[in-house]
Amino acid sequence: MTSKIRASIVIPTYERPSKLERTLGSVCDQTADNYEIIVVDDGSESENQHDVLRRFEEQGHVQVLRQENSGPAAARNRGWRRAAGEFILFTDDDCIVPRDWVHSLVAGFEPGVAAVGGSLVPLEELLRSNRFAQAHRFRDQMSYDEPDEPVRGEGDLAVGGTANVAYRRSVLSEMDGFDESFPLAAGEDADLQRRVVEAGFDMKYIPISVEHNDDYSWESFVSRAIRSGEGTHHFHQKHGGSRTIPRILFGLFGSLAYLPLALQQSKNLDVSFLYVLERMLNRVGELKSTINS
Numbered sequence: 001m002t003s004k005i006r007a008s009i010v011i012p013t014y015e016r017p018s019k020l021e022r023t024l025g026s027v028c029d030q031t032a033d034n035y036e037i038i039v040v041d042d043g044s045e046s047e048n049q050h051d052v053l054r055r056f057e058e059q060g061h062v063q064v065l066r067q068e069n070s071g072p073a074a075a076r077n078r079g080w081r082r083a084a085g086e087f088i089l090f091t092d093d094d095c096i097v098p099r100d101w102v103h104s105l106v107a108g109f110e111p112g113v114a115a116v117g118g119s120l121v122p123l124e125e126l127l128r129s130n131r132f133a134q135a136h137r138f139r140d141q142m143s144y145d146e147p148d149e150p151v152r153g154e155g156d157l158a159v160g161g162t163a164n165v166a167y168r169r170s171v172l173s174e175m176d177g178f179d180e181s182f183p184l185a186a187g188e189d190a191d192l193q194r195r196v197v198e199a200g201f202d203m204k205y206i207p208i209s210v211e212h213n214d215d216y217s218w219e220s221f222v223s224r225a226i227r228s229g230e231g232t233h234h235f236h237q238k239h240g241g242s243r244t245i246p247r248i249l250f251g252l253f254g255s256l257a258y259l260p261l262a263l264q265q266s267k268n269l270d271v272s273f274l275y276v277l278e279r280m281l282n283r284v285g286e287l288k289s290t291i292n293s
Contacts, residue, residue: 004034010080013049016094042069042071042075087106087166088172094214095213118159121211134270134271145157231285
């Protein structure tokens with residue numbers, strides 16, 4: 001590393017030793033040389049997790065911060081506040097970043113741009129055979145425009161997800177980072193992006209992908225979809241757009257209308273069914289949080 005750190009990578013982690021090891025291997029093997037890596041362990045207790053962190057820490061590649069379990073928003077805030085870099089890069093402990101990730105995100109900044117980010121895609125081997133991975137990728141392609149060239153704008157870009165994004169440290173400080181009042185690991189990234197855009201900054205999408213080392217099982221599919229819906233409720237509640245129960249129910253059953261469009265686009269019945277089911281589970285999560293609030 002050079003004496004002047006320009007970029008700081010912040011990774012929250014909790015009880016994912018094997019996945020974390022692959023993540024750290026990728027962030028340590030970058031073409032850039034003026035960056036630091038800060039891992040914030042969010043209360044892990046397993047010895048395997050501690051062994052992975054200890055090994056990378058002893059090699060001098062990683063600075064490890066430890067805290068009681070407080071959620072990823074609090075962990076990210078702890079990490080960037082300790083960081084020395086001008087740009088704060090975020091990824092998660094189940095992600096694998098490309099070798100030019102640090103260089104590409106930092107190089108994407110220009111005056112007026114607060115954040116630079118790219119897409120999150122399943123591991124290539126899973127995309128060939130795993131229907132849940134294929135449905136995840138199809139959902140993103142249906143939801144976001146992912147151009148082959150950089151695009152700058154105020155919103156509606158595939159930027160802001162904490163698996164593959166960099167923020168100016170000065171902007172994070174101005175926004176006071178992530179809102180730790182979000183009760184789940186969902187919605188707090190979209191909330192930060194909304195606040196940044198409302199403050200007058202631009203976001204910038206660049207065509208660089210981070211691989212998602214998820215299990216892509218039925219269990220992870222259902223839990224992630226419901227959690228996303230719960231995060232949607234808290235996001236709307238904060239920003240003054242909470243939806244009524246009848247409207248959520250309309251969206252739940254109305255999701256079935258997307259099946260013909262999904263089938264037309266994907267040409268795959270299984271993927272189309274999972275796409276619609278995920279939309280419905282999102283509404284189930286939103287309904288659950290609305291009833292409990």
